[in-house]
Each structure stands twice: as structure tokens, then as C-alpha cells.
Amino acid sequence: MTDIPVAGRRKFFDLARPSRQHLLGYILIAPAVLMVAAIIVWPLFVAVDLSFQQVKIPRLGAAGKPFSVANYRWLFSSQEFWLACWVTLKLVVVVTAGSVVVGLGTALLVNNRFRGRTVARLGMALPWAVPEIIAVVIFAWMFDSSFGLFGWLAVQLGLSGQMIPWVSNAGAAFWAVAITMIWKGFPFVSIMCLAGLQSIPADYYAAAKVDGAGVWQRFRWITMPLLMPVLGVTVVLTLLWVFRDFSIIKVLTGGGPLRSTQTLSIMTYDQAFQYHNFGRAAAVGVLTLIICVLASLLMLGRRSRSIY
Amino acid sequence: MANISIRNVSKSYGSLKVLQPFSLEIENGEFVVLVGPSGCGKSTMLKILAGLEPATEGQISIGGREVTDLAPGDRDIAMVFQNYALYPHLTVRQNIGFGLKMRGTAKAEIDRRVEDAARILEVTPYLDRKPKDLSGGQRQRVALGRAIVRQPQAFLMDEPLSNLDAKLRVHMRAEIGALHKRIGVTTVYVTHDQVEAMTMADRVVIMQDGVIQQIATPDELFNSPANLFVASFIGSPGMNFLNAELKGGRLTLFGREVALPAATAHDGRVVVGLRPEHLLLGEAPVTFSVRPTLVESLGSEKYVYFDAEGARLAEGDEGRSKGLIARVSHSGSLSKDEELVLGFDPERLYLFNAETGQRL
């Protein structure tokens, strides 16, 4: 019986034994579970806890205020909340639709073979790489009430009699935010759709052409159905991004004028850091999260696993 | 002594039992093949042997040493995988020498042994290339090199030829056979291909649904199958099966009454098996005429397809739905629609219990 040299495994707790192999899984995932528990799960619980307290500015370790649903009662009866819901809904629909149209359109465009295709592809998705704050700087200037490019264009094209006070006109402000967000949001859709388009086997199109299908028919019966899964996930992710966004709206319009661009996300933040009412802020935030979760589960249904 | 002893090894995933208690004694230097359809548990058994999966019950010894809960690296075995599992980021030389390096072997020794192994498997020109630059056959030879270089007590091979094209498969089969003759290491080989089992094995273990059906040499399997499954699995084209009623040592087949040579006490419904190669054209103890539905010509051999009363069609096997097959030697032309006289010797019949499938 020869003595077999053991390869440097001095662990007395040998994970390579068949009976112990599965333990490694738990060991490897432990750090992540701990971190997530510490920085996400626990704070979430703290947030929910805050939402049930009538607390202005909480102090960690200090005794909590008594349990109360006052924040939620205030929330549901406040006009500000329902306005924020409405604004959020409007923005989500407009920006998602706009991003999908532009994103899918550019993806279809770049899916063709032509010289300079790589440059075009890089160029079209470049807005993704521009930090949101910078995008706001650009668009804020272009939307400037006195000297902004967009105002001047509107006058030139006869869409308006005079320079548009984007930031002080409720309707105009909404569109300023929406346009900025679409510019930032569509590249993601474009990149995902392009990948999706390129994964459709060329054979399908060849078979369709042999069957006599024209361009529009091929698009409708082959491209769209096969692109649906990718598109579906992308739409939901874009939707969630609009829900969550803070940078663009806060810096461009601050949520105004007259709360015409105040989404639930902005309202959550302002309640905490402008009105210094953490309890109410937490309530709005928790509710926003619940709406998000419900909305995406609804949209994806049983396919929610595809997001992860 | 590198014998392998498997005692009552079974495997369950929760309530799902994928491997029924499995016992087998493998002699030093034996080439044992585990064969069976997908999901029969052969790969699971191999992984348990390798230490890549824990057995739910049972013990395993290699070379007299109890290895049941020993790490794969401590069992002194080498393994060849279906997808070769060559390390893509290492050169062929580093791939082959990896196991030796892990064991702290001296560099000079590693180099020597790697060169030897490469020479035996004729991969010396590729030593400094990466796996992605090699063809399937070359990769498989490198995988074999990685296995032999460590001079282990046993080789475990998991369907190593399944990813190769037909011609290469035949060639590599012979190479593995030659390698085994040369090096003589105990080998456990898993495959779903009965041809590989029949041509390469000293002994074959046929499995189905986690249960061992029979352990025997290839010839024994062919001539004395233990049950219906083994009889149908071994041999190509597969055995013909017919339902019949046994009464007093006689039964009716193809419309003829046949007296069985050996006295069988069993009366009642049976399944009769007859290999296509045992159906002859012309003179035989029992003859009958048929009108073939299809004749496939292979030159000097013909496959004659025909229907008969009581014919049992194998489940889920498309070829069999064409009917019963006779494999006859005939160089001329045979057309279907022309009546043929086929014959057989009742000595060649196999009888199986209609309920259990066991051979009578």
C-alpha cells in the first residue's frame, strides 16, 4: 500500500471530501449575505420602522417613537402624494415609450451592415456614458428660458410665439425632464435590442424570404416575437429606472414648478431632507417600493425570473 | 493491487432514488464498462467512484484502501471527461502536468513524465499550444495524457468518445483499447453506446433506471441475456420480440407450431425473442413464408422487414415500428412484395416471462 502524497491540503476540515463539498457553497455566500443584511436588509427594516413613527429626525439608538399609522394616513389623504403618483405615471409612460421607440429604432438601424457601422454604433449609444448630472447641465442650458437653444428652435419653427420659460412653466418643465431622460435612457434599450437582434439566427429570415415574406412581414412575424423577451426585460428595467431616478429631476427642475415634475422618488427625498420629516419620507418611500415591485411583477408575471 | 470494490452503494436526492444498491468487484487491470440509456445512473456511479458526489449509502475501496469519503484528489485515480475538460488558459504541457504540479512533484520529474505521456499519445507536437488550437480528437488524446501521466491506480472515463464524429470514434476506441493493453490500468468506462461496451470491455454492467440489469462478459450478454431489457439493448439490429402462448412445451409462432427443445415448466403468456441474424433464408427446422414490407440492402447482407402476428414493437423505438427484422446473407437482389421463405432453429429462441421480463 503506497503512501499517496496529499497535495498541500493542511485543512483539518477538508472541504474536498464528498460529504463536505456542499458546505463550500454556504461558506462562499456568507460574506454577501452578511453584507446585504447589514447594508440593505437592516436599513430597509429601519425605513419601514421609521414609516410607522411620527418622527422628524431620528437618532440611532434613541428610543423610538410609538407605533402609529399617521404617516400613511397623511400620505393617502395628501394631494401632494396623489399628484406625485400621477406625475410618476406620466413620466414613466412617456420616457419608457420614448426610450423604446428611439432605442429600438437605432438598434434596427445599426443592425444593418455598412461602412463605419462600429463608429455609428458607438456614437448612438454614447449618451449612456455621459453622467446624468452632465446631461442635466447640457439640457438645462439648452432649455434655458432666455437663451436656450430649444426655446429659440421652438420660436423659429413657429411652435411658440416667444421663448419658453421651461423651468417656470409646469407643462414645459415636464417635457424638459422627459426629453432629457429619454436622451439618457434610450441607449440602454438600443444596446440590449441590438444584442437581441443579433442573436436571431439568420436562417429564420432566410426561411421567411423563401416563404415569400416581405420586409414588414418579416419584422412583424420573426423579429418582434423573437425580440419580445429581451424587449420585455428592457422595458421593465427602464421603467424601474424612471421610477427611481433622482439626479436628473432634482437638478433640472427640483421637482417644480408647482410640483409638476415631482415624482414619488423626489417626494420621498424632499420629505426627509427638505421638510425634515423622516417618518413621512419613509412612508412615501416604502409605498413607492411596493408599487415598483407590484408593477414589475404584474408586467413580467411568471417570467419575473428573467430579470435575474 | 488496484482492484476496486463497490459495496451496496446507492444514491438518493431527497426522496428520489437515482441509484439502487450497487455492488461490484473489479479486478486489477480489468476494463469494466457501465452501459445503459440516459438517466440509468451510470454517470452518477462514476462520479461517486471519483469522489465528485457523495454516496448516500455504501462503501468503496480502491486498491484495498477505503476511499468512500476521501477527496477526489486523494483517491489516486484519473478521470477523462466527455467534454475533455482541458484547462483553456494553460498549454497542453501545463494541462498534462497539472496534477503532478498539484502534488508537489519536482519540475524535472514533471517534464520527464509529461514528455513520456505525450509521446505515448502522439501529442508531442502540440505541447506548447493551447487547447483551443486543437481538434476534438487531439484534445481527447491530451485528456488521456493528463490521465496516464499520474500513473494512477484506476482510470475513470465518462463517455469520452461521445463528442467525436463516427469515424474518429472508431479510431479512438481502438486507441483506448491499445492503451489499456499497454498500460494495463484498471478502468471503469461509462457509455450509452452498446457497441463500445461490446468491443472494449472485459466485463459489462448494464443498467436501467438505477438498477443493475446484468453483469457479464460481452459474449455472455449476447448469448445469455438475463432479461428483456438486456436482450433488446445488446445487438444491432435489436432482437425481435413476439408475444406467444406457451402450452405444454409448445407455442405458435408465425403460424407454425413450434416444439421447444428444453422442457419449460412455465405455461401461459410469454415473450419470445429471436435475433435477426438467426432468421435464415430457405432451409431450417421451422420455416414460414412472409411478404416483406421493406428490404434494405447492404451489399452482401439484407435487412428484411416484415410483419407477423403477435409481434411486439419496442416502445419508443422508431426503427422497430417498421416491424420485425431478418438479417440474411444474400448477394443477389431481393424485392419486397415477393414472397420469401424464412426459417429459424427453435434452439435459438429466447423465452421471457411476460410480466417480469426475466428470462426463463
Added chain:
Amino acid sequence: MKRTLAQSLALYGVVILTVAMILFPVYWLVVTAVTTTDELYRLPPTFWPDNPQWDVFVRVWEAKPILKWLANSTLAAVGSVALSMLVSVSAGYALSRYSMKGGATMGLFVLTAKMLPATLLVIPLFSIFSGMGLIGSLWTLVLAHSTMIIPFATWMLKGYFDTIPRELEQAAMVDGCSPVGAMLRVVLPIATPGLAATALYAFVLSWADYAYARTFLVNSPDNWTANLGITTMQGEYVTYWNDIAAASVFVALPIIAIYLFLERYLVGGLTAGAEK
């Protein structure tokens, strides 16, 4: 099928027009930066200034601590990416290789984490960090950004590890490696492209944050990140658009550069995780 000349011209035309429209704002940023304030406050807007002030970049660089802002953003990003990757690589690997009780719960958590608005999490984190006296320190960002990066990176890495066949680790174990050894010596070297792509994307994610930076660092100008710094240049009444545009160019350049040179990795990582 070759295109006709008309079709080609149409395609090129549409492409050029589309790219031009999309990139126009970036062009406008540079134009705004080099235009004098007088020319800016004029209609119609000039598409190229009569007197381009290229020294605006030097001026702004010296007037504002842009380098410090960029350094802070980088520090926060490197810190959060390093911390997150450490945790996510092992978690992603575990999820890929081992079926564990609670695997579904992990998935649900990843899902929720993607929907978690920063504006919600910032509230409890603020009160927690205040209690710990961390407000004003870049460590708040390291932790806060990790809340965004870990779920995303774990998901992306799991998808990537799924593409590496398990037989490689099995072969390594038979060759004498421990399971950890197999992971370190065999799987991780092979997974390097995926790791790089994930780390890069995480870097961009961290750099893009504004909500956490603003909340935790607003009173500590020394620790301002780039995004935060830029917003402070927006005056209450008057904004020097050329200055802020020039500063913006500095801030946008790193990420745009990363995008242009490493787009292959970034997009590959994004889409590989998405396409199951």
C-alpha cells in the same frame, strides 16, 4: 442582395442624421464651454463662437478643485467596487455551482434590490451613518454604492460563471485541487473577462451616483465627488454656463473614455448576463 444606390444613400443619410442628432448635445457642451459669456447671452445662439476661449479649461481647472472632485469620485468608486467584487465573486460562484436552500430567496432579493430607489435607502442610511458619525466621510459612499453594486454584480457574475463548464473544476479536483483551489486556479483565471466587465460596469455605476453623495457629503467640500461638485456650480441666480460646461467636460471625459475604449467589455457583460 446588394442595395441599390438610392437605398444606400438613404441608409447612410438616416444614420448620419440620427448620430448627429444624438451626439449634438455633447457637441453643444463643448461649444458652450468655449463661448464667451457675452456671446452666450445672445439670441440666436451661435453654433460656433466667433472667439473660442480654449483657455476656459485651464481657468476652470484652476478655479475649481476639479482634480479633487475627480479623485474623490475615483476613490469612492475603487473602494465600493473592490468591496463589492470581493463579496459578489464568491456569492456569484456559489450561486452558480451549488444549489442551496434559499436560492429562490436570493433571486427574489436581487429582484427587489434592482427596484430599490436610492431615495428610499438614503433615509435609513442617513440616520445610521449619523449615529455612527460617518457623515461627511467617503466611507459612506463606499458602503452606499455597494448597496447598488452587490446585487447587480452577483447576478451578472452568476450568469457568467454559468457559462463555464463544471467539469473543469471536477477535473481540477481529480488532479488534486481542493474545491477552493479549483475555483482560484482554474475558474477565476478563465473568468477574467467577465470579472473585468462586471468591475468596469460597477465602476461606472458608482461614478454616476448623485443622491448619496449629495446627502452624505454636502457639508464636506473636501470630499465632494465630481457630480456633487458640478451641481454646486449652478448658481442661485446666475450660472456661468461656460464655466460649468468646461467643468462638465472634465467630469464627463473619464466615463466617456472608458466607454469608447472598453465598450466591448461593458456591453458584453451587460448582454451576456441578460441573454439566458
